[in-house]
Amino acid sequence: MNCLDFRRAVLSDPRQADGERLAHAASCAACRVFAERQADLDNRLFDAMRVEVPDGLADRVLVAQGPRRRRTPWIWALAASVVLATGVALLVPPGLAGERLAREAAMHAEEEKESFRARQVAAPGFLQAVLADQGVRLAVSMGEVTYARLCPLAGNTARHIVITTPDGPVTLFLLPTDDQRRRRAEIATGGMTAIAMPAGRGSIAIVAANPELARALERALAQA
Amino acid sequence: MPSDPASRRFEQVVRAYANDLFRYLYWLCRDRALAEDLVQEAFARAWAAWESQRDEKAVKAWLFTIARHEFARLHERKALDVDPEADLEALVARGPSDPSLALDLRKAFALLPATYRDPLLLQVLAGLSSVEIAAALGTTEDNVNARLSRGRKALRALVDGEPASAPALRTNP
Ligand SMILES: [Zn+2]
Numbered sequence: 001m002n003c004l005d006f007r008r009a010v011l012s013d014p015r016q017a018d019g020e021r022l023a024h025a026a027s028c029a030a031c032r033v034f035a036e037r038q039a040d041l042d043n044r045l046f047d048a049m050r051v052e053v054p055d056g057l058a059d060r061v062l063v064a065q066g067p068r069r070r071r072t073p074w075i076w077a078l079a080a081s082v083v084l085a086t087g088v089a090l091l092v093p094p095g096l097a098g099e100r101l102a103r104e105a106a107m108h109a110e111e112e113k114e115s116f117r118a119r120q121v122a123a124p125g126f127l128q129a130v131l132a133d134q135g136v137r138l139a140v141s142m143g144e145v146t147y148a149r150l151c152p153l154a155g156n157t158a159r160h161i162v163i164t165t166p167d168g169p170v171t172l173f174l175l176p177t178d179d180q181r182r183r184r185a186e187i188a189t190g191g192m193t194a195i196a197m198p199a200g201r202g203s204i205a206i207v208a209a210n211p212e213l214a215r216a217l218e219r220a221l222a223q224a
Numbered sequence: 225m226p227s228d229p230a231s232r233r234f235e236q237v238v239r240a241y242a243n244d245l246f247r248y249l250y251w252l253c254r255d256r257a258l259a260e261d262l263v264q265e266a267f268a269r270a271w272a273a274w275e276s277q278r279d280e281k282a283v284k285a286w287l288f289t290i291a292r293h294e295f296a297r298l299h300e301r302k303a304l305d306v307d308p309e310a311d312l313e314a315l316v317a318r319g320p321s322d323p324s325l326a327l328d329l330r331k332a333f334a335l336l337p338a339t340y341r342d343p344l345l346l347q348v349l350a351g352l353s354s355v356e357i358a359a360a361l362g363t364t365e366d367n368v369n370a371r372l373s374r375g376r377k378a379l380r381a382l383v384d385g386e387p388a389s390a391p392a393l394r395t396n397p
């Protein structure tokens with residue numbers, strides 16, 4: 001092995017050191033230094049590549065994908081137990097509680113801009129499964145789920161879902177552990193329409209660019 | 225909690241690889257929200273094909289290949305890296321001329337054309353072999369090794385302000 005071959009081998013993989021390479025490094029000080037510097041650069045490169053990962057990533061994957069999707073997600077059971085433990089029972093008139101949820105849902109959807117850019121098409125049956133979890137059924141298909149994530153909303157863990165319909169995106173928030181009996185409320189804010197309503201177990205909020213689209217999804221959500 | 229073996233194994237794999245898949249996808253798309261969506265999508269596909277994946281040792285390479293495919297699907301219509309060679313030459317020529325421009329490694333790595341960044345991530349971050357990388361990228365092992373070498377030379381030039389060519393070689397027996 002000559003110096004050129006040695007350096008080429010080091011540059012393509014500094015960690016592999018077979019007999020030939022070790023022999024060359026032992027007899028050639030310049031190449032030994034070259035290999036050491038390259039190994040050092042690779043160590044720093046490894047650190048540079050390890051960017052910070054969002055908290056709870058694996059948990060979110062397990063809630064959204066795979067076998068757990070068909071069960072009651074443990075994270076919601078956990079959220080429910082936290083609510084019970086803290087005994088949060090706000091004495092807010094139901095009408096106001098509905099309006100508050102609608103308002104927070106509209107703000108949340110507006111702020112989470114990536115939810116409209118995402119093209120994460122959910123597995124078939126995903127929406128029906130999470131709705132069934134909450135005791136709700138979707139009577140007609142509105143379109144494809146292109147975003148699904150767990151988000152904090154109005155003091156609950158909500159499933160933040162975007163359905164891309166032929167008339168544009170519509171955002172759906174499922175709050176299966178919401179223990180406030182929210183009366184239906186519809187508000188218009190910042191060019192959006194938001195509807196909050198009780199649904200099966202918990203509450204649902206819908207946000208869309210116009211009242212027609214929001215109400216179309218509301219109608220499609222029949223109680224199971 | 226999942227109790228059947230397939231579900232348990234899937235959970236183990238998610239916990240083992242979700243973070244590095246996120247990092248890999250982040251460096252491909254440079255967008256944290258999109259990287260997380262792509263991780264979700266990759267695991268959705270992995271779970272859908274779970275039964276067909278028999279080789280335990282190959283799980284990691286398989287997952288990175290799926291993740292890469294998910295990223296590529298997004299960019300089908302965009303012509304990425306029209307001429308990566310020209311990009312790299314221009315980059316390196318510009319980088320080191322002024323020593324004060326010496327870049328930290330993270331910035332330098334971000335500047336590399338994707339065609340060099342990708343195999344470096346699969347080797348250094350994911351720990352895949354050249355053979356596995358070649359399979360993931362749909363190319364030959366020689367091509368992978370060439371890209372890895374050129375990528376490392378360019379990084380060295382950007383970080384240290386050294387010329388991209390190797391230091392003069394002494395002829396050695
Ligand atoms: Zn040598």
Ligand SMILES: [Zn+2]
Binds near residue numbers: 108149150151160
């Ligand atoms: Zn959200």
